[in-house]
Amino acid sequence: MRVAMIGAGYVGLVSGACFAEFGVDVCVVDTEVSKVEALREGRIPIYEPGLDKLVEENARDGRLTFTTRLEEAMEGADAVFLAVGTPSRRGDGHADLTYVFAAAEQVARAAKGPLVLVTKSTVPVGTGRKIMELLDKVRPGHEIAVASNPEFLREGSAIADFMRPDRVVIGAEGDRAFQVLRRLYRPLYLIETPIVQTGLETAELIKYAANAFLAVKITFINQMADLCERAGANVHDVARGMGLDGRIGRKFLHAGPGYGGSCFPKDTLALARTAQELGAPVTIVEQTIAANDARKEQMADRVITALGGSVAGKTVAVFGLTFKPETDDMRDAPSLVVVPRLAAAGATIRAYDPQPAHAKQLLPASTGFAESALDAAEGADALVLLTEWNEFRALSPKRLRTAMKGNVVLDLRNAWDPEAFRECGFQYSSIGRQ
Structure with a gap:
């Protein structure tokens, strides 16, 4: 089988690489020339454990290719997946479907025969129906079946989630789309993965x-x-x-x-x-x-309260900036609220994250970035744990106490042993624990 994956972002790249691992010929297409060139050279634009090796092996074996030309990607494809972004629309919070509809229209114009157009992006209920209407308008009499196949990938464990999922959801009308997608997911049938077959609207709403x-x-x-x-x-x-x-x-x-x-x-x-x-x-x-929005503000207030009601002139070490461990993703991370609030209140921020590339672009310019956790803690009045990367769990409280000037520790992920920190003289607080 052969599929085209439109979008070389997180969902498209992981899904394309995993389908290739199943033995499917996959061509990933993206309009960003630099991204495609990087992928062809083996450089991965996102951080996801194991993804670099998976892409390298399948590209080497010829099952995974990259292009900027949709027609090339669609040549001989049984299915075309839409894995483009659906960010929140400014002003009203609705999902912005501009890229979804634009890609669907391009597929309709480029199609040379029967195929299945599959929405992998997360889209609001009713989107598949609108895509069907768009296809009918752009190309009357087309032979394109529309399906919904939502992803359930957790950043940091996306490959395992794709290869050994809790379930696969397929929403469509008519047998052809179901047949094509069942063939694609045949390796998962063999390990008895539940396959949920529904209508379009139901599949969209499940996600x-x-x-x-x-x-x-x-x-x-x-x-x-x-x-x-x-x-x-x-x-x-x-x-x-x-x-x-x-x-x-x-x-x-x-x-x-x-x-x-x-x-x-x-x-x-x-x-x-x-x-x-x-x-x-x-x-x-x-x-x-x-x-949830209010909670992130409350976390900044906790730090200020722990330092006596003011952080002006204080140095605060922040461990972990990404929204969760094992990713470089900063989207809606608590650090995007906590760090600017503390900086605006007069604190000097020394931060450390194992994957800081995006954080450096998004946090205030005054934020200092350290090369290690202990470097960030050096001379700090307070330490805040925001993201529980594994390397933080093993840190010695004695070494932290020696490095820091102050003794305030706020463990906002409950990753550390309270008694061990208190025995070292820390004024330790966490979430929901005495």
Whole structure:
């Protein structure tokens, strides 16, 4: 089989490389010339563990190619995947589908025979139907079947998520699209991966409903953490007691500074806006969005309070800037709120992240970037852990205490042992724990 993948971003590149690993011939097309040239030379534009090796091996074996020409990518393709960006639209929060519709129109004009056009991008419910209408208008009598195949990739573990997913969702009308996609995902049938076959609208809504539910779950445990602090309880034990209930589950019950990333913020907002327009508002999601935005501001307030109500003239070391470990993604990361707030309040920021490239472009120019965690902590009045990269977990509190001038530590990911830090003389605080 052969597929074309439109978009060499996170979803397109990971999905294309993984399909190639399945034995499919994949051509990834992108309009950005420099990105395509870099990929041809083996340089990966994003950080995702294992992706560089996967791309290198499949490109070497000829199953994975890159181009800027859509016609070349579509030559002989059984399916064309849309993996373009759907950012939040300025002003109203709806998903911006400009790139989706533009790519669909280009496919309609370039198609030379029957194929399946598959939406891999996260799109609001009803988008597939609009694509069908667009195809009918641009190319009457076409032989292009439309399908929805949403991705459920977690940054930092995307390859494993693609190769061993919890489920594969396929939404379409008519047998041809289902047949083509079942053939593509045949390696997953062999390991008994559940395949959910639905209509277009249902498949689109599954993706938004899943992400929104997880965002609600994170926000719920964050609010429980606040309650634990007031009541003298331990949020770790609360989460464990809840998570052992099979109806609830243990995942996404980790208290912290709020969610970020490429999916949850924009998907919850897009779902809320769509639901409002359809007259079926999802108020629990609306409240989740507001609570998560407020939580990031509250984290900055915690730091200021821990330093006696003012950070003016103080040096604050910040460990971790990306929205989660094992990625360089800064989209809606808590650091984008916390660091500017502290800098505006007069703090000197010394930050360290293992993947700082995007952070350096997005954080205030006054932010100092260190080459290591201990370098960032040197002479600091306070230390804030924002992202729990593994290398931070093993840091010796004794070495940190020797490096720092002050003794204030705010562990906003509950990654460290409170007693070990207190024994070294730290004024240690975390989330939802005494």
